[in-house]
Amino acid sequence: MAELYYREALKLGQKEYRACVSGGMNPVLPVMDDFLPEEQVNLGIRMGICQIPAEFIVGTKTRGRTRSFARNFMPILPEGTEFAGKWEALCQSHLKDGIRDPIKVYEYMNRYYVEEGNKRASVLKYFGAVSVMADVIRVMPEPGSGPEVEIYYEFVDFNRYTHVNNVEFSKKGSYAKLLKYMGRKPEEYWTEEERRAFSTVYANFRQAYESCGGGKLASTVGDAMLAYLKIYGYESLREKTPSELKRDIGKLWEELKLQQEKEPIEVKPVPVERRGGILTKVLTGTAAVKNLKVGFVHDKTPEASGWTHGHELGRQYVQRVFGDRVETMAVMDAAQDPGAAIDKCVRELCDVIFTTSPVLLDASLRAAVDNPDTLIMNCSINKSHRYVRTYYARIYEAKFIIGAVAGALAETGKIGYVCDYPIFGQIAGINAFALGARMVNPRAVVRLEWSSVGGRRAALERLKADGIRLISSMDNARLYEPGQTLGLSFLDGDDQRLLAAPIWNWGVYYEGLIRQILNGTLKAEYESSSKAINYYWGMSAGAVDVALTDAVPVSVKRLAGYLKEGISRWIIDPFIGSIHIQGGQTVGEEGRPFDLEDVIAMDYLVENVEGRIPEYEELSSTGKATVETVGVEKAQKPE
Secondary structure, three states: OHHHHHHHHHHHHHHHHHHHHHOOOOOEOOEHHHHOOHHHHOOOEEEEEEEEEHHHEEEEOOOOOHHHEEOOOOEOOOOOOHHHHHHHHHHHHHHHOOOOOOEEEEEEOOEEEEEEOHHHHHHHHHOOOOEEEEEEEEEOOOOOOOHHHHHHHHHHHHHHHHOOOOOOOOOOOHHHHHHHHHOOOOOOOOOHHHHHHHHHHHHHHHHHHHHOOHHHOOOOHHHHHHHHHHHHOHHHHHHOOHHHHHHHHHHOHHHHHHOOOOOOEEEEOOOOOOOOOHHHHHHHOOOOOOOEEEEEEOOOOOOOOHHHHHHHHHHHHHHHHHHHHEEEEEEOOOOOOHHHHHHHHHHOOOOEEEEOOHHHHHHHHHHHHHOOOOEEEEOOOOOOOOOEEEEEEOOHHHHHHHHHHHHHHOOOOEEEEEEOOOEOOHHHHHHHHHHHHHHHOOOOEEEEEEOOOOOHHHHHHHHHHOOOOEEEEOOOOOOOOOOOOOEEEEEEOOEEEEEEEEEEOHHHHHHHHHHHHHHOHHHHHHHOOOOEEEEEEOHHHOOEEEEEOOOOOHHHHHHHHHHHHHHHOOOOOOOEOOEEEOOOOEEOOOOOEOOHHHHHOOOOOEOOEEOOOOOHHHOOHHHHHHHHHHEOHHHOOOO
C-alpha cells in the first residue's frame, strides 16, 4: 500500500517539476541558506513547539535534500531508491500511528524552511494535513525594507498575543482592523478556546470563499474575510451556515475581487461626455434611462449644518432643472440610524440614493450590497468599494485661489486657518491655501487650528490671541453667527469683513451625475472598470467656484480671475513640482504635477503651515467618528 502512495506522490512531484520548468521557475525546493546570510539566521528566535500551517512549509534550510523534492514537496526520486523506501516507511507509520515527532523548521516572513523532517513534511502534505507539529526558530527580516516587511512585523505583533499564524493580509493595518472588527484589543492574549473558535470561523469562511472561486484571485483569504467583516461583522460570520456564507460571498463578489487590486481606486476628475447615437449604445451596452427617483440622505438637518444645507440646496436645484423627469426625496438627521434612513429610500423605490456625508459610508455599503438594483453614492473620497461609488469636490482649487488673495492682503504675513476634520481632501485644501499665499507673499505663514479640537470658537480665539486677524474658516456655514467667520474674513474686534469664500456647487455636481445616470455613461464607466470609482470634480466641471466681495481690491480680484481661468482650463495646478513640507523634506518631482491620488491622500503639511495634524484622542466625538471612516492615517486611532 505504501508503495502505491509513493507512486502517486511521485507522479504529483514529476508533474509539478515539469510545470515549473515550462514556466521558467525553479522546479525544486528553495533553500533558505541561499538567500539569507548565516549571521542573520544565527540571530533567530526560538519559538518552541507549535502547530504550523502545512501550506506555508515551502522549502529546506540547507541544500541536503532540495533535489529530492519538487517545489510542492512531493518526491521526484525514482521508486526503488533508498529515499523511496524511507518515504514509504514513514507513510506506513503515519497510516498506523500518525507522525508524532515534530519537524524542525526555520520561519522567515511566515514561511517555513525544514532543517530536519523533510520526508515527514512531504508525507503529511501528501495526505492533506492542514497543520504540522514543528519546533520553530523565527528569523526576522531587516526592519524598514519594504511594505511586505512592515506587514510581517504587524503579523508578528498579532501572532504574539493570538498564536494564530495562518491568516495573512496584503495591506498594512489589516491585522489591527481584524482585531477591531472582532471587538478585541491589540495587546490582549487569546485563550486556547478563543483560538480554536477563530480557526473554525476562518476555515469555514475559507472553504466557502474558495468554493466560489476565491482561490483564483491574487488577494489573500484574509483580505477577503476583512472585506466581509466590514459589512456583516464578526458575530454574523460566526453564526452563518455554509450555504448562507456562500450566498453572502456571491453578493459581495465584486467587493472581494477588488481586494486583489494594488491600486484599487480609479479617480474620475471630469464628467465623461457621451457621444450620442447607436454606436455609443453598442459600445457601452447601455440605453438611456427615461426617469429617475432620487433619494438624498443627510446626516444632519439644514438648520444645524451648513454642509447639509448645501446638499439640500443641490437637491432642490436638480428638482427644478429636471422637472418631471426626476423625482427627489430627502431624509434628514440620519446619523443616529443611517441604515434605517437609507432603507426608507429603498422602500420608496428610489433608483439612486445620495448619502451626503462620509459618516454614512459604512451604512451605504451595507445597503448597496443588500440592494444591488439601487445605485448608492456617498459623498467622500479615497475609499475603495465597488458597490458604493463616491464623489467629492476638488475644493483645494478654490482654497489655492483664496490663499493667494489672503497672501496679497496679509500685511504682516500672518494668516489663520481653521479646519474641521483631518480627513482625505481637507489636508490638500490646507496645503493649497498655504501655497497660494506664499506664491504672492514669500513671508506668508499660515497658522492652523482645528475646530474638532475644543470647538470652533476656541480655535478662533487662539488665533486672535496671537494677533491674527485674517482668518479662513466656516466654509459651509448655514447662518452667520457673530464671532465666527464665513470663508476668508478680516476680524477687527467684533467687526467682521468677509473677503472671499469657496463655493461648493452641489447643484451643478448633482446635475452632472444625474445626467450621466440618465444617459448611461455612469453605468458604462462602472462596467468597464474593475476598480472602485471615485468622482473628484472641480472647477473645470463647475463643481467648485470662488466668491469675492467688494472688500477685495480690484487688482487682487483680477489675480483671482487669472488663477480661476488657469485652473479651469488645466493650465495652472496648485500642486506641481517639488514642494517643501514640514520636517525639511521635499515631495513631488520638478516640473511634474502631482497625481490626484497623491493629492487626495496627503497626510503632511507644507513648510509655511504652523500647526500639525491632530491625534485621534484630541478630537471631538463627531471628529473621531468622521476620522474613523475617512480620516488620514496620522489622525487614526492608534492600534
